Amino acid sequence: MDMPIPNPEVLANKARIVARLKEVLPPDAVISDEVEVRAYECDALTAYRCPPLAAVLPASTEEVAAILKVCHAENVPVVPRGAGTSLAGGSMPTADSVILGVARMTEVLETDYENRFIRVQTGRTNLSVSGAVEEEGFFYAPDPSSQLACAIAGNIAMNSGGAHCLKYGVTTNNLMGVTMVTMNGEVVEIGGAYLDAGGLDLLGVICGSEGQLGVVTEATLRILHKPEGARPVLMGFDSNEVAGQCVSDIIKSGIIPVAIEFMDRPCIRATEAFAGAGYPDCEALLIVEVEGSDAEIDAQLERILAIARTHNPVELRESTSADESARIWLGRKSAFGAMGQINDYMCLDGTIPVSQLPYVLRRIGELSTDYGLDVGNVFHAGDGNMHPLILFDANKPGDLEKCEAFGADILRLCVEVGGCLTGEHGVGIEKRDLMVDQYLPEDLDIQMAVKDVFDPKWLLNPAKVFPLAASDVRRMAAE
Amino acid sequence: MMRPSNEAELAEFVASADGPLRIEGGGTRDIGRPVAGTKLSTANLSGISLYEPGALTVVAAAGTPLAEIEGKLAAEGQRLAFEPMDHRELLGTAGTSTIGGVVAANVSGPRRIQVGACRDSLLGVRFVDGMGRVLKNGGRVMKNVTGYDLVKLMAGSWGTLGVLTEVSLKVQAIPEAVGCVLVNGLSDVDAVAAMSAALGSPYDVTGAAHAPSGVDGHPVTMIRIEGLEASVAYRAAKITELLEKLGGEVLVERDPTKVGAGWAWVRDVALMQGQAGDVWRVSVKPSDGPEFVAKLRAKHADVSVLYDWGGGLVWIQVAEGTDVRAELFAGHATLIRGSELTRSTIPVFQPEPAPLAALSTGLRAKFDPRGILNAGLMG
Numbered sequence: 001m002d003m004p005i006p007n008p009e010v011l012a013n014k015a016r017i018v019a020r021l022k023e024v025l026p027p028d029a030v031i032s033d034e035v036e037v038r039a040y041e042c043d044a045l046t047a048y049r050c051p052p053l054a055a056v057l058p059a060s061t062e063e064v065a066a067i068l069k070v071c072h073a074e075n076v077p078v079v080p081r082g083a084g085t086s087l088a089g090g091s092m093p094t095a096d097s098v099i100l101g102v103a104r105m106t107e108v109l110e111t112d113y114e115n116r117f118i119r120v121q122t123g124r125t126n127l128s129v130s131g132a133v134e135e136e137g138f139f140y141a142p143d144p145s146s147q148l149a150c151a152i153a154g155n156i157a158m159n160s161g162g163a164h165c166l167k168y169g170v171t172t173n174n175l176m177g178v179t180m181v182t183m184n185g186e187v188v189e190i191g192g193a194y195l196d197a198g199g200l201d202l203l204g205v206i207c208g209s210e211g212q213l214g215v216v217t218e219a220t221l222r223i224l225h226k227p228e229g230a231r232p233v234l235m236g237f238d239s240n241e242v243a244g245q246c247v248s249d250i251i252k253s254g255i256i257p258v259a260i261e262f263m264d265r266p267c268i269r270a271t272e273a274f275a276g277a278g279y280p281d282c283e284a285l286l287i288v289e290v291e292g293s294d295a296e297i298d299a300q301l302e303r304i305l306a307i308a309r310t311h312n313p314v315e316l317r318e319s320t321s322a323d324e325s326a327r328i329w330l331g332r333k334s335a336f337g338a339m340g341q342i343n344d345y346m347c348l349d350g351t352i353p354v355s356q357l358p359y360v361l362r363r364i365g366e367l368s369t370d371y372g373l374d375v376g377n378v379f380h381a382g383d384g385n386m387h388p389l390i391l392f393d394a395n396k397p398g399d400l401e402k403c404e405a406f407g408a409d410i411l412r413l414c415v416e417v418g419g420c421l422t423g424e425h426g427v428g429i430e431k432r433d434l435m436v437d438q439y440l441p442e443d444l445d446i447q448m449a450v451k452d453v454f455d456p457k458w459l460l461n462p463a464k465v466f467p468l469a470a471s472d473v474r475r476m477a478a479e
Numbered sequence: 480m481m482r483p484s485n486e487a488e489l490a491e492f493v494a495s496a497d498g499p500l501r502i503e504g505g506g507t508r509d510i511g512r513p514v515a516g517t518k519l520s521t522a523n524l525s526g527i528s529l530y531e532p533g534a535l536t537v538v539a540a541a542g543t544p545l546a547e548i549e550g551k552l553a554a555e556g557q558r559l560a561f562e563p564m565d566h567r568e569l570l571g572t573a574g575t576s577t578i579g580g581v582v583a584a585n586v587s588g589p590r591r592i593q594v595g596a597c598r599d600s601l602l603g604v605r606f607v608d609g610m611g612r613v614l615k616n617g618g619r620v621m622k623n624v625t626g627y628d629l630v631k632l633m634a635g636s637w638g639t640l641g642v643l644t645e646v647s648l649k650v651q652a653i654p655e656a657v658g659c660v661l662v663n664g665l666s667d668v669d670a671v672a673a674m675s676a677a678l679g680s681p682y683d684v685t686g687a688a689h690a691p692s693g694v695d696g697h698p699v700t701m702i703r704i705e706g707l708e709a710s711v712a713y714r715a716a717k718i719t720e721l722l723e724k725l726g727g728e729v730l731v732e733r734d735p736t737k738v739g740a741g742w743a744w745v746r747d748v749a750l751m752q753g754q755a756g757d758v759w760r761v762s763v764k765p766s767d768g769p770e771f772v773a774k775l776r777a778k779h780a781d782v783s784v785l786y787d788w789g790g791g792l793v794w795i796q797v798a799e800g801t802d803v804r805a806e807l808f809a810g811h812a813t814l815i816r817g818s819e820l821t822r823s824t825i826p827v828f829q830p831e832p833a834p835l836a837a838l839s840t841g842l843r844a845k846f847d848p849r850g851i852l853n854a855g856l857m858g
Contacts (some may be wrong), residue, residue, distance in 0.1 A: 019634050022606060114675045115791075116763045159624045170622065172631065173599045188834045193709075194762040195791045196585070197635060198811030199857060200839045204598060205633020207661035225681045248533030254556065254652030255707070296710045303707075351620040354534040383621035384534070423622035431625075438625055439615075446614050446846070454839035459790040465626060 001089075001428055003463050004475065006096035010053065010076050018054055021098070025064035029104070031055040032419040039269070040081065044146075045089035045430055051099040052079065052093035054341045059104045059180055061187055061217040068215065069185035071098055077462045082154030083125065085146040087347055090210055094462050096155050096329050100215060103154045108132045109218060115191050117176055119220045122153035122289060126160075129221060138223045140409035141168035144424070145336070153180040153365070156216050159208030161424035166382035167291075170424065172207040178222035180206065181456045182213075193220055193333055205450060210426055213454035213463040227291035230258065232328045233301055235308045236282035236315035239265060243284035244357035246311045247381045250288065251354070253307060255300050260382035261332050262289040264361060267339070267389070268331070269375035276339030277331035280315040286334055286381065335378045336389065342374075343391040346403050350414030351423035354384045364388055366465070373399075381455025385423035401451060412437050427465045435467055480517040486605065486613060492519065493642065494600055494611025497511040499851045500640035502821040504542060504580025507573075508566045511829050511856035512636060512818045521579050522594040524644055524719040525710035527551055529619070535650050536602065536619050540581025541643040548578055552650055557743030560651035561597045561743075568752040568814055579643040585635030589703070589747040592678065592788045600649045606633060606641035609847025619647040632842070640846040654705040658715040659686075659738045662700040662727040667769035670700045671790040673725050675765060677702045678789045680721060682714040691772075699752050701741060706834075727802045729820075750785050753795040758796050758816035765790030767809055775807040800825070828857045 010017070018032040031037055032054040041049040053076070058064045071078050072117045073325040081091040088123070093099055105121035106128070112118070113136055119128055126147040143162035144150055150160070157176065161170040177191030191203040200208060206213055237243040247260055263271070263285045272279050279285060286308075290300040301318065308316060319325040331338075339345045352360050368375045378384040388410055392403035411421045411431065415438045421431045435444060449468055451458065451474075456470070458478040483489035493500065499516030506520075512631055521542040529538040532555040537759050539548055545563065552558050563586040565576060580586075580602070586595035594600070603617030616629035633640060670689035677684050686703030693699035702722070704714045715731045732738055744750075750757050763771055769788045775795065776782050783796035795803055802825050804812050811829035814822060831839060841858075843850070 069830045077804060096704050112764075113674075113679055114766050116675075116679060138679075159628065161622050165599050166624070169595060169599060173595050173630065182834075186510065186834055188838075189832070190835065192809075193764045194810055195788055196587070196592060196762055198762070198813070199831050199835070200640075200842065201585070201598060201631045201635050202835065202838060204634070205628055207631075208628045227683075241494050252533050252555075253537060254653065254654055256652075292710060293713060296707070299709050351622045353531065353620055355531055380622070385620075418618065418620050420623045420625040422625050423620070424624055426624050427626065435626060442612050443614055443616065444626070446608065446612075447616075447629065449845035450627055450629070450632075450842065453838060453845060465767040 002468055003094055004468060005048065005074065006094060007017050010074065010096040013074060014053055016075060019078055020070045020074070021054065021056055021067060024070060025058065025063055029057045029059070040093060040101070041323050043084040043089060043091045045087055045092065045133045045428065046428065048092055050093050050095055052099045053095065053223055054098045055099040055101060056370070057101050057104050061181060064100065064181045064215050064217050065185045065187055067100060068181050068183055070183050071459065072457070075457065075459065077459045079213045079461050080153065080157070082123070082151030082157065083149050085150040086154060086158065086426065088422070088426045088430055089429040090154070090426050090428040090464060092429050095245055096460065102151060102217065105217060110278040112193070113138065114192055116223055117220050118223050121150060122156065122216050122219050123151050126150050126152060126155055127148055133223050137164070137226050139226050139228055139363055140221055140223055140427060141174055142171050144374040152219050152409040153216055156207050157209070157211040158424070158426035161385065163259045163380060165259060166380070172204060174222045175207050175219060176202065176222055178203060178206060178216045179218035180214040180216045183457065183460050189323060191220065209429065210465050212451055212465060213460065224454060225450060229297060230289055230291045230292045231297045231301065231319050232287050232289040232325055233319065234315070234317040234328045235286045235288070235303065236280040237284045237311060238282055240284045240310050240316050240361045241358040243339060244354070246286065246308055248354055249307045251303055251382060253303060257288045257290050257382065259287070259289045261381050262381035263332065263335065264377040267378045270342055270376055271335050271338040274341050277327055279331050282314045287328055332378065339376055339389045339391065344394040345389045345391050346407055347425050348388045348407050348410055349385060349425045350366070350416050350419055350421055351383070351385045352413045352417050352419035354381070356417040357381070360413060366410055367406060373401055373403055373406055384419065408434055429464055432465060433467050441470070448474055480520055482520045482523045485524045486524065486607070488608045489524065489642060490611045490613050493607050493609065496851055499854050502642050503855050504577035504583065505544065505575040507576045508580055508584050509570055510815055510827070511583065512822050512858060514812050514853050514856050519642065521642065521644070524578065533559060536647060537650055538619055538645065538647040539578050541577060543577040543578050543640040543663035545578055545581055556849045557650045559600065559648065559808050560588040560590060560594040561600050563597060564588050564741045564746045567750050568760065578646055581638065582634050582646050583638050583643055589688060589742055589787055592687060592791070593683065593685045594651065598631045601630050601634050601646060602632050602649055603647040603676050603736065604643055605645040606643045608641045609849055609852050617647070620723055621649060633760060637856050639843060639857055640852070642852065649676050656708040656711040657703065657705045657735050657738050658711040659732045659741060660702040660715055660718045661730045661732055663697060664723055665689070665698055665700050667772055668794060669725065669727070670698065670786065671765050671769055673694065673722050674702070674789040676721055676725065677718050682717055686742055689790065690750060694744070701739070701745065734811065745785065745787055748785060748794050751783055751794065754796065756781065756796045757799050757801060757814060757821060758794065760815050761793040761795055761803065761807065761810060761812040763791065763793060764826060768793050771807055775803060778806060786846055796801050824856050830858065
C-alpha cells in the first residue's frame, strides 16, 4: 500500500511535539514510546501496519482542541481513532502522524426520553449507547456487526449501517448533532436535538467523511422505543435468481421487514460445518425478520410466507420460540467466523441495485473460478449491500495480492451494474485507489474541495478516501 | 428566462453566464432573500429515467413535475416516503412543483418523524456547479458510503451550491391501512406530552401534530398509524389507551379519505393559507415548543400556531415584519412567507454562529467561486 512520504521535519521534531502534547494533557494520555505506539499500528485491516509518531488519549473536547492546536502549529498529521475496528484501514497511521484515540471519552452526557435523544461522548461503544437507554425500553438503531466493540466516533466517520437499517436507516439518518473540533482547534456545534438544519446541511457531509473534516467528540443521537417483539423466518431456494426475485417481491408488497439477509451455498456449507445451525443444503437462503406484537408478526409473516411459496422454496422454517429464532440467526451471525475457520478471508461490501443480484452472483462465481479462490456471499439483501468473503492463504506468497485483485474486480463489477464500492465499511486506504472507477476526476475534485474548506492543511486522517495521485497537488500545496 | 432542454445546455449556459442567476424549478416556492439575476429554469429537464419498484428506487430529471412522479409511483402502490408539502396555497404561488425544487428545498412533511426528511430518501444527485461543471455524487443504491456525502449537502442548499439536474430517490410502498387517533381539547403542553408518549411507544407512529385551533376552532392533537389493517387497529387501540391516561377526549378515525384530508391539512399548513401575516417554520426540541409559543403570544397579538413532527416543528403566523427569533431561546427559525421587503430586512434563514458561517461561506466559494448561483438567498 502506497503511503505518502513522512514529513521529515515532523519526524525530526518528535521530541518537541511530544513535549508540547504533554503540556496540554495528563502524563498518561501521551504515548510516545516506540514499543507502546505499536498498539496503534493498524486497525481491523491488519494486512497494513505502520507505527505512528505518537498516540494521545484525550478525555474531553477541550483536550482534543488543545491537541489539535499543537498538531496544527507543528504541521503534524492527525489520525482520529474510535475503537480501531475499521475493516477499511480508516484509522491506519502514517509514520509522521499522531493517533488521536477517543477511547477515554465514553460518558453519557444527556438522556432525554421525552424528546427521544441521547448525547454521548463519541468514544462510547455502539452497543453501550443502547445499553444506556435499555431500562426505559429504548435503543439506538444502527447496529454494525462490530457493535460490541466499535465506537460512535467511528460509526459517524464511516456512516455505519447494520443488519436492521432496512427499516431504521444508517448512522446519518439517526445522527442529530455533533460537537466537532476542526484541525485548527476550533470547537463547533453542528445540529442538535432538532430534525433539520438551519442552513446548509453540514452534519450530512460530516457523517461519512472518514475523520477527514474534523474530530467529532460528542454526538446527539436519535433513540427509539424497542418494538414489542421480533421474529425471523428462514427460506431456502434452489437458485440465487429465485431468492433474489423473492426479496424483490417482499419489498414490493409493502411490508418492511427489519432485515432481509441472504447467504449463498458456499457460505451456507461453511457455516453449517462450523455452527451446525441446521440450515438446509441449498443454493440460497434468506432470513427475513419482522417486528411488532405477536399477532402483528403472525400477520406479516403470513404475507411473507405466501410470497415465498410462489417461488417454490425448498425449505420454509418459521420460528415458534426464542430458541428457534436464535438458531435461525446462529448461522448468519457466525458466517464470518465460519469462513475464517476455513482460511484467511477478505470481506468486501459493495452495494448493487437489488435487481442485479443474480447477475452479480453469477459473475462473482465466474471470477472465483478464474482466480482460483473460493468466495462465499452473505449480505443485506433488502438494500443490496453485499459482503463477498474471499478466502486466501496469507502464508502463501502472492495469495493476498491475488485476493486483492479479485476483490477489486468484484467492486468494479458493483459499480458497473449501477452500484458502489462500499455500502457501510468506508473507503479508508483499502478502496482509496478504486475511487477512480466510481468517480470522474471532477467528482473527486469537488469532494476534495470540501476537505480544503474544513482542513486547508490536509492534516486530518491522511492518505484515506482519495487516491494519492488525485490528492497529490493539494497535499503538496498544503505543505 | 433561460430554459435549457438538457444538462449539457444548462452547463454551458452556467459556464458562460456573466452575471448572477436565479435558479428555479417550478417556481412554487418563492422562499429566501430575494435574488437578483437572470432566471434559469430547470423545468425543461424532465422525465423519469429509471423506476424499479422492486428495488424501491426512482431516478428523474430535476424538472420532472412532482405530480408526475407521484402518479407513476402510485400506479405501483408506492410513494415518496417523506411526504413533501405543496407550498402553493400557503405562499399564494402558481406553477408546477418539480422534484428538483423539492430536493433543493429539502421539503419534508409530517412523516419526517418516522422515515426521515427528503435528504434521507435522497440517494444520488447530478448537478452543475457555479463554473458550469457537471458533477455527480451518490448513486441509486440504498447504502453508499463511497466518498463524502455531498448528496445531503445538496439537499436543502436552495440552488446556492449547484443547479440540480437529476436526482435518485428511495421510495416506499403505500401501506394498506391508515388510522388517526385524535385527542380533543389539550393545552399545548399536554399535547406535546401526548405526542411524546405516542412517539416514545413501540407503535411506530408516522405522524404527530397538534393544532391549538383546529378546523372547528378547538384544539386537536393527531397521531397517525399506517400499516397492515390488523396492525393499525391494534396500534390505534394501544395508543388510545396510552393517551386516555393523559386526559382529554380520545377518538379514532379510520376513514382513509378523512385521515388523508386531515394530514394534507397539516402538511400544507392549511391553517395559515390565504391569510395576512408572515409565516415562520421553527425547529425546536419538542418540549421547548410550548414555552416559545407562550412567550410569542405574550408579546404579540394574532399568533397562529401549528405543531408538527411531535412538536419539533412549529409553524407560526404573526404580523408582518415580526422577527420571532427574539423569543426563541434554542433551535432555529426560517421565514417561509413574507413580503420581499421583510425578506430583505429580516434574515430568512437562521444566522449561523461565526465558525459555521465561515464553513458555509467556504463551501459556497468552492462550489460557486463567482457567487452567481442564487447569491444571497440563504443569507
